[in-house]
Amino acid sequence: MTDSTDVLLVDEDTETLELAATFLERKGNNIAAESETDPETAVDRAVDEDFDCVVSDYRMPELNGVELCRxxxxxxxxxxxxxxxxxxxELEDEGVVTGVVRKGAGTGHYDELVEQIETTVE
Structure with a gap:
């Protein structure tokens, strides 16, 4: 096991990815976040690279979040x-994923996401 929790963030919006990576790395206990805008490339990266978990938006071109998970x-x-x-x-088959965190105003949703990641990936 590595010293950090390596997270692959997937979203077509680069600004959202940058913000999420910043908050996860600041609020998390040694979280290292890498970003990917293309869901199909994210599949290859998740398989070929050494990530501890994946965090993805639901609505994206090519694959939605549940399809990406599968x-x-x-x-x-x-x-x-x-x-x-x-x-x-609006979510289809969300039971496939480990957890769902709703984006919203403020930064509380980042705390919730960090908590779910750290609780799941020990």
Whole structure:
């Protein structure tokens, strides 16, 4: 096991990725976050690189977050968290993922995401 918890962040919006990476690394207990804007490339990275978990938006081009989770888990059983503004009623098959954290105003959702990651990836 490495000294850090290595997280792959997936979202098509680079500003969202930068903000999420900054908050996870500041609020987390030794979290190292890497970003990916292309869901299909994220599958390859999750399989080929040494990540402890994946955090993904739900709505993205090519694959939604649940489809991305399934594609990664065909090869690698990584914990997978959706970090999304999509309402619960809009999510399809969210039971596939390890956890769901809703984006919102303020920074409390980052605390919740860090807590879920640290509780799951020990």
């Amino acid at each position: 594609a990664i888990r065909e090869h690698e059983p990584l914990p997978f968290f959706l970090f999304t503004a999509v309402s619960e009623s």
